[in-house]
Every structure is written in C-alpha cells, then in structure tokens.
Amino acid sequence: MFYSRMLIPTLKENPAEAEAVSHRLLLRAGMIRKLASGIYNYLPLGLRVLRKVERVVREEMNRAGAQEVLLPAVQPAELWEESGRWQIYGKELLRFQDRHGRDCCFGPTHEEVITDLVRREVHSYRQLPLNLYQIQMKFRDEIRPRFGLIRGREFLMKDGYSFHVDEADAEACYQAMYDAYNRIFQRCGLRFKVVEADSGPIGGSFSHEFMVLADTGEDLLASCLACDYAANLEKAEVVPAAANPGPAAAAAAPEAVATPNVRTVEEVAAFLNVTPREIVKTLIYETEKEPVAVLIRGDHEVNEVKVKKLLGVMDLTLAGAGRVRELTGAEVGFAGPVGLNLPIYADQAVAALAAAVTGANKTDHHLVRVNPQRDINITQVADLRTVTAQDPCPHCGGCTKILRGIEVGHIFKLGIKYSQALKATFLDEAGQEQFIFMGCYGIGVSRIMAAAIEQGHDDQGMIFPMALAPFQVALIPISLNDAATREKALSLHAAMEEAGLEVLFDDRDERPGVKFKDCDLLGIPLRVVVGPKTLAAGNAEVRQRRTGETIMAPLEELLPYLQDRIRQEMNEKAEI
RNA sequence: CGGGACGUGGCGCAGCCUGGUCAGCGCGCCUGCCUUGGGCGCAGGAGGUCCCCGGUUCAAAUCCGGGCGUCCCGACCA
Structure with a gap:
C-alpha cells in the first residue's frame, strides 16, 4: 500500500479535546475523527485496526461453535414493551418514531430481537443448543461520553446469545465463552483480568467481566494477591470482621x-x-x-x-x-x-x-x-459497603489490592428472564413445553482498540501488537529521488506484497524525519529502511517498534526474516 | 442532571480584565528554490460569519443577557 494514496491525516500537536492517551493518539494518528459527542468517523487506518480486532473475535467465536448473524440496528418498541424494558431502560435508550408514528429505538443491545427470532424458529429440543452472535454498531445515549472510543455513544460491539434446554447446558456454554474470551484478549495482546461482576440491568444470575488493566480505567476492581479471586469493586464481598462484640455489657445509655x-x-x-x-x-x-x-x-x-x-x-x-x-x-x-x-x-x-x-x-x-x-x-x-485494600480476600483471606481496569468483555447467565417474558419455549423429549435457558456475551470491539493503545504506547506514539497493527511492516525509502534507490524500494515493496505481508510503503516526498515520526506514531511493529548507503551494501535496516532493536538484514534474507518475526509476534501473549 | 473549564483560518494558541489599525503567532496547506537518517532552510502566497441570537455603545472578538456546542470531575455501561 502506498502511503501517499491513503488518507492518513496525522497531527503534530495534541488536540485540545483529548485527554486520555488512546483518544489523543487515535486522533493524532488520523485513525478517527469526531462527528459529534461520543460519535466518531473511522478513517482508513483506524478501520484497519478495528477489522483486526473483529477478525480475532470472529475466529475465536466460530472456533467455540458460535454462528454469526446480523440483526437490525433499528428495533420496534413492541418487543421492548414485551420484555418490559421499554419502561425501565431509561434515557440511554435512543427512541424515535418512524413516518407512521410507530415507536422505535436504536438498539443498545439485542436480547429482545434475538429472543424473538429464536422463539419463531426454534420449537424443539432437537434444535438446541444454539449460540448466535453478531458484530454491530450499538447506540447508547450515554450520560457522559468520555475518552474517545472508550466510552462512545455509538460503538462497535460483538454481542452473542446462547439458547439451551437446561441450566447445565447453559453453564457449559458459559464456560466455553469464558475460555473463548480469554483466548480473544490474549490474542489481542492485552494484559487483563477476569473479575466477578454485578449483572446490572441486563439481568441474570451471575457474570464475569474482562478488564484490561490500565490506570485510566473507569472501573475499580479488587484483586487477591494470593489466590485468583478478583471482583469488580461494585460486587466484591466484604468478609465480616471475625470478632463481633455484640451488645456491650452494660454500657451507659446514649x-x-x-x-x-x-x-x-x-x-x-x-x-x-x-x-x-x-x-x-x-x-x-x-x-x-x-x-x-x-x-x-x-x-x-x-x-x-x-x-x-x-x-x-x-x-x-x-x-x-x-x-x-x-x-x-x-x-x-x-x-x-x-x-x-x-x-x-x-x-x-x-x-x-x-x-x-x-x-x-x-x-x-x-x-x-x-x-x-x-x-x-x-x-x-x-454487607453494604465497598471493600478497601485493607479487607482480606473473601476466598482465601489473603491480602488484596485495588486496580483500575477498562471493561472490554462481559458474560452473563440470563436464565429464563427473556424467554419467559417473550415466551420463547421448546418441547422437550417428554413433549413438555419449557422455557429456553439463555446466556449473553458481550465484547466492546471499538473499546478494545482504545484499550490496546492505553496499554501499548510510548511518548512517540502507539505500539500495537502484531495481531492488531494497521500494517505489519512499514517500508521507508530514504532518498526517493535517487533512481536506483527508488527502483529497488519499489521492487522490494512489490515483493513484500507478493509474499503476503501487510506493508505500508512511505512513498511521500518528505524528509526522513517526518516519515520516522509518523511511522512511530502509527505503531507499525516492524520498520524497514532502505537508502543508497544500505542498499549499496546489499542490506536493509529492520527496526522493532516496541523495543527499538535494530538489525541489518541482507536483502535476500529480508523477506523470510520478516515473515518469521510476524509469525512469532502473532502468537505472543502479553505478560500478565 | 449537579460542579469546573472552554468556544478566534484545518490544528494548537494569544488578544478579551482596560471596548477604537487586533484580526495576530506557531504548525499545517499552495508555489518556487534548496535539502534528504528523526517533524530542515529561504522566499512568496491562499485561507477567518472571532459558536449563534439579542442588547449596551459613535464603535464589540472584547461589556451585558439568552441560547447552542465541546471537554474535564461525580451518578450509567461493552
């Protein structure tokens, strides 16, 4: 890909409106632009990153046996009235009317729609279980949109719903999703923690959240230093102090x-x-x-x-x-x-x-x-108070610490809350009508993009893991006016693309410094520089964005070297 | 919705307090020359309803009133 042909409007200075690192860098790298509060355009480079996240999510969901669907963004009020949520969902639900005056909303989540679909199509235990997901724009009219993509009003979400004959089967699926989520966030190179969570207004019996650890995180979580207990602070239990004095003996009256x-x-x-x-x-x-x-x-x-x-x-x-x-x-x-x-x-x-x-x-x-x-x-x-770092772990009694995190995934056991409300039933082996057991599983796809930057950056810009980077390799020629260099660089670029590398060729008529700065800002993991001097020696310089480590590679070994590095880094996990 | 800040060429800002050659600076953009390993240099140039509406005044970016919008801190959530 030729840099000069792509829309990559990088910024030298920090936009005044951006505070959080990810927000600042996304704007500076020309990946997103704001249209309105909490609503963003994704420019070509930003979309590439978003698609990378989607890809990881899709692969792991499919691997775990889920099937992709695409549900409507606009939903009729009737379904929400049926579930009772038209009344209780509040101002976050964006409501409007169509030309006939029918009440509608822009979907903030899709329990009603999916349950409606399933109740129409599924009638027998033979058709279960079923695990359906979609990746789609949601809209929630947040009280306060914040930090760019971290809390937008419009955001890309993977939401999945599973349907089962009984609780045990639902639980098995919950576990499978739990495992799939772990793989997804690992592959995205994130340092994260799974915490016990409150199930909130979506409802259901219990749930886990996946938190990307970051100082800018909006959520607080309590984490045990000794065992693997971790919980959202909203949920974390307080163990009562051992000694309960009870009524004091004969103390004087108040x-x-x-x-x-x-x-x-x-x-x-x-x-x-x-x-x-x-x-x-x-x-x-x-x-x-x-x-x-x-x-x-x-x-x-x-x-x-x-x-x-x-x-x-x-x-x-x-x-x-x-x-x-x-x-x-x-x-x-x-x-x-x-x-x-x-x-x-x-x-x-x-x-x-x-x-x-x-x-x-x-x-x-x-x-x-x-x-x-x-x-x-x-x-x-x-137990009505929030735990503190001084409180012992409710599981093992060990010491705990309080961490900050960005919620990127949430899995719920829904039970029959929605199937009951919407009368989604099936006939079991005995011919008995039963409510379908449900589970629900969300991932903030656009939020992951921001979270990855919160965790991966330095003072020069973003540092993407290979799996999410907009390009795997940046190819920077030093003196394009030199005919020999130009020709060599072009053929190198062609060879890289031929070999299936995702390469961004910086063919702009800019000074090297400008290209280096932009390259660092964009967070492309590998940088290949060729100039008259290196080429004359039959070499190209390869630099890793993350470590700054630079080597000279003989031109004939360059491609295999890059391919090898990419393969290696694709499989790297963040150290937790 | 409470508390705070802000709105001036594409971006970052100054000017406002003390109305009047204040519409200015840096970056970016265009043209030419020069330069080519970390945002180079020189010369020329384009570009602004000073968020909107109303008021005060001979005169408003500047003072007053009312809107709208944005950001930050708290109650919502992927």
Missing part, C-alpha cells in the same frame, strides 16, 4: 451532646476526639418504593450497587436537604438512626460496634455511646 455546625465525619471525629471508625454515617436514600436509611461506619464508603440489590430497587438517590429535614427533623449532617421512623439497613461493621457516635436527628447535636444492636431498630444487617 447521650446527646451539642456539636454546633459539626457535620462531616472528619469534623465530628475532631470535635469529639474520636476516630472515624467509631462514627456511624446515616444516609437517607430515596427509592421508587420508600425512603430508607443506610448505616455505614465513618471510615467506610457505601456501595450503592449492594444497597440496590438488597432492596430490590432500580432507583437509589441520596435525599436532598429538604427531604432529610422532613424525614429526620434535622439538617443534613445530623441525621441519626436512633428513633428514626424509616426502614434502617445497617452495614455489618456498624452492627458490630459497641459504642458509636451518630447524628441525633436534632440540628447541631450528635449522640454518643450508641450501641447499634441495643439502641437502633435495625431492619436488616447486610
């Missing part, structure tokens, strides 16, 4: 003390000369059902995902100052659980306290010596 204008945990701790772990935060939440109070120790953070799950609610928002006053009789900062007439959910660490400080439900006052078990009318004690 007492109100004046704490004028002392609201935050830090202020209370300083004012009363206690540590944050002796303080109980009382958080008043509104839900779509009733308001509730959640009790968390002063040095801990609530985990709203856990609270939502416990309460079985979709909406959970901290009550505003006015509501807090209404419900507790005090200003924000002085709410307390003693005598509070709301359902009270206490974190297990709160229940274990013997004498705590809480708000007094009276402005400018707190209670001391509160014994939660004795003094608070607790509705339920549960």
Whole structure:
C-alpha cells in the first residue's frame, strides 16, 4: 500500500479535546475523527485496526461453535414493551418514531430481537443448543461520553446469545465463552483480568467481566494477591470482621451532646476526639418504593450497587436537604438512626460496634455511646459497603489490592428472564413445553482498540501488537529521488506484497524525519529502511517498534526474516 | 442532571480584565528554490460569519443577557 494514496491525516500537536492517551493518539494518528459527542468517523487506518480486532473475535467465536448473524440496528418498541424494558431502560435508550408514528429505538443491545427470532424458529429440543452472535454498531445515549472510543455513544460491539434446554447446558456454554474470551484478549495482546461482576440491568444470575488493566480505567476492581479471586469493586464481598462484640455489657445509655455546625465525619471525629471508625454515617436514600436509611461506619464508603440489590430497587438517590429535614427533623449532617421512623439497613461493621457516635436527628447535636444492636431498630444487617485494600480476600483471606481496569468483555447467565417474558419455549423429549435457558456475551470491539493503545504506547506514539497493527511492516525509502534507490524500494515493496505481508510503503516526498515520526506514531511493529548507503551494501535496516532493536538484514534474507518475526509476534501473549 | 473549564483560518494558541489599525503567532496547506537518517532552510502566497441570537455603545472578538456546542470531575455501561 502506498502511503501517499491513503488518507492518513496525522497531527503534530495534541488536540485540545483529548485527554486520555488512546483518544489523543487515535486522533493524532488520523485513525478517527469526531462527528459529534461520543460519535466518531473511522478513517482508513483506524478501520484497519478495528477489522483486526473483529477478525480475532470472529475466529475465536466460530472456533467455540458460535454462528454469526446480523440483526437490525433499528428495533420496534413492541418487543421492548414485551420484555418490559421499554419502561425501565431509561434515557440511554435512543427512541424515535418512524413516518407512521410507530415507536422505535436504536438498539443498545439485542436480547429482545434475538429472543424473538429464536422463539419463531426454534420449537424443539432437537434444535438446541444454539449460540448466535453478531458484530454491530450499538447506540447508547450515554450520560457522559468520555475518552474517545472508550466510552462512545455509538460503538462497535460483538454481542452473542446462547439458547439451551437446561441450566447445565447453559453453564457449559458459559464456560466455553469464558475460555473463548480469554483466548480473544490474549490474542489481542492485552494484559487483563477476569473479575466477578454485578449483572446490572441486563439481568441474570451471575457474570464475569474482562478488564484490561490500565490506570485510566473507569472501573475499580479488587484483586487477591494470593489466590485468583478478583471482583469488580461494585460486587466484591466484604468478609465480616471475625470478632463481633455484640451488645456491650452494660454500657451507659446514649447521650446527646451539642456539636454546633459539626457535620462531616472528619469534623465530628475532631470535635469529639474520636476516630472515624467509631462514627456511624446515616444516609437517607430515596427509592421508587420508600425512603430508607443506610448505616455505614465513618471510615467506610457505601456501595450503592449492594444497597440496590438488597432492596430490590432500580432507583437509589441520596435525599436532598429538604427531604432529610422532613424525614429526620434535622439538617443534613445530623441525621441519626436512633428513633428514626424509616426502614434502617445497617452495614455489618456498624452492627458490630459497641459504642458509636451518630447524628441525633436534632440540628447541631450528635449522640454518643450508641450501641447499634441495643439502641437502633435495625431492619436488616447486610454487607453494604465497598471493600478497601485493607479487607482480606473473601476466598482465601489473603491480602488484596485495588486496580483500575477498562471493561472490554462481559458474560452473563440470563436464565429464563427473556424467554419467559417473550415466551420463547421448546418441547422437550417428554413433549413438555419449557422455557429456553439463555446466556449473553458481550465484547466492546471499538473499546478494545482504545484499550490496546492505553496499554501499548510510548511518548512517540502507539505500539500495537502484531495481531492488531494497521500494517505489519512499514517500508521507508530514504532518498526517493535517487533512481536506483527508488527502483529497488519499489521492487522490494512489490515483493513484500507478493509474499503476503501487510506493508505500508512511505512513498511521500518528505524528509526522513517526518516519515520516522509518523511511522512511530502509527505503531507499525516492524520498520524497514532502505537508502543508497544500505542498499549499496546489499542490506536493509529492520527496526522493532516496541523495543527499538535494530538489525541489518541482507536483502535476500529480508523477506523470510520478516515473515518469521510476524509469525512469532502473532502468537505472543502479553505478560500478565 | 449537579460542579469546573472552554468556544478566534484545518490544528494548537494569544488578544478579551482596560471596548477604537487586533484580526495576530506557531504548525499545517499552495508555489518556487534548496535539502534528504528523526517533524530542515529561504522566499512568496491562499485561507477567518472571532459558536449563534439579542442588547449596551459613535464603535464589540472584547461589556451585558439568552441560547447552542465541546471537554474535564461525580451518578450509567461493552
């Protein structure tokens, strides 16, 4: 491929709008351009990378026995009403009407469509199992699109759905997808971690996320240093402290003390000369059902995902100052659980306290010596806080650390949630009608492209693994005006293409420095430079983008050498 | 939707506070010469409704009001 004929509008300077490395470099390398917030054009070079990711995904999905389909991007509202999600999906679902005034949406995911397809076509256990996937643009009207391709509104996703006669078969498929995903991310050269995850609004019983480790990641995960336990922080369980003091023996009754204008945990701790772990935060939440109070120790953070799950609610928002006053009789900062007439959910660490400080439900006052078990009318004690790096691993008790990651894959066991809603059934061997068991498996294809750059770059530009690079080899002639060099370079280029190498021939009338800079920026793994001097000696220079290692290869050995390197690097895995 | 920042040739920015030769700089682009191993040099040139609408004023990129858009920090997710 001739560089001069491709649209590769590289930028010398960083675009002001890009913060994240991958976003910056994708723009600078001329791979993407923004059309609107969270919506991007893929230029030729960017599309090549995207196609490489797709290719890996396709090969592994097919190998695992899945079949590719292509479902519509635009979906009728009826299906979503049938599953109940037209109501609950919220503003993220892009809704519109066609010319007849029929409600439609742009698909953010395809459970309804695929289930509808399968319920029409599958009627017998003999037709199961079935594993179908597609690679397609999704649209989710994200609250805040961010970091270029990492959180776009329109993005390329591989979504797969499997259908089974029973749970055991669904589980086997889940495992097969788990394995396929591991292979996919390995082949993409990513350093990643598989974590236990919350299944979220897509629903289902349990799930795993595949996280690419990166400091810029939006997700936090807890990872055990000793065993292979890892979980999304939203999900990571807290093991209750071993010793539970229970009701303290004959401690004195709670007492109100004046704490004028002392609201935050830090202020209370300083004012009363206690540590944050002796303080109980009382958080008043509104839900779509009733308001509730959640009790968390002063040095801990609530985990709203856990609270939502416990309460079985979709909406959970901290009550505003006015509501807090209404419900507790005090200003924000002085709410307390003693005598509070709301359902009270206490974190297990709160229940274990013997004498705590809480708000007094009276402005400018707190209670001391509160014994939660004795003094608070607790509705339920549960694990409601977010783990910290100090918490032990729930599996082996080992030490944990908190890491950042970019979610690139998510697999769910759906059970019969959708088959039930959409009445997707089959007849079993006994002629009995049964709901189909389902699984669902997603991969953020465009996100992988960005994640690979987050992990693979230096101050000169991108560093792609061979499997994802837009080209395998860059061929740079030094003095194209020199007829002999020109001729030799052209024939070398032709020979490389003939040999099946993906080569980008920089035939531009530019100085060498410009070509080197662009070549580094684009992240092409191998660079071959030929000039009058090297050619006269019968050599070409080969440089590896990743290591900078440079060798001189005799021209007659060049092709086999390159082919060998490419073969080798295609199979390399990132070190985790 | 809360909090912060921003909007000036294709890109990065200055000018705005203190209205008036301020429409300017660097990069990129075009032409010519020169140069050819890390974004070279010289000369000439093209290109802008200063985000939009309204107001104040003799006069607005600059001050005021209202929109729109973008980015960053928090609640959503591949």
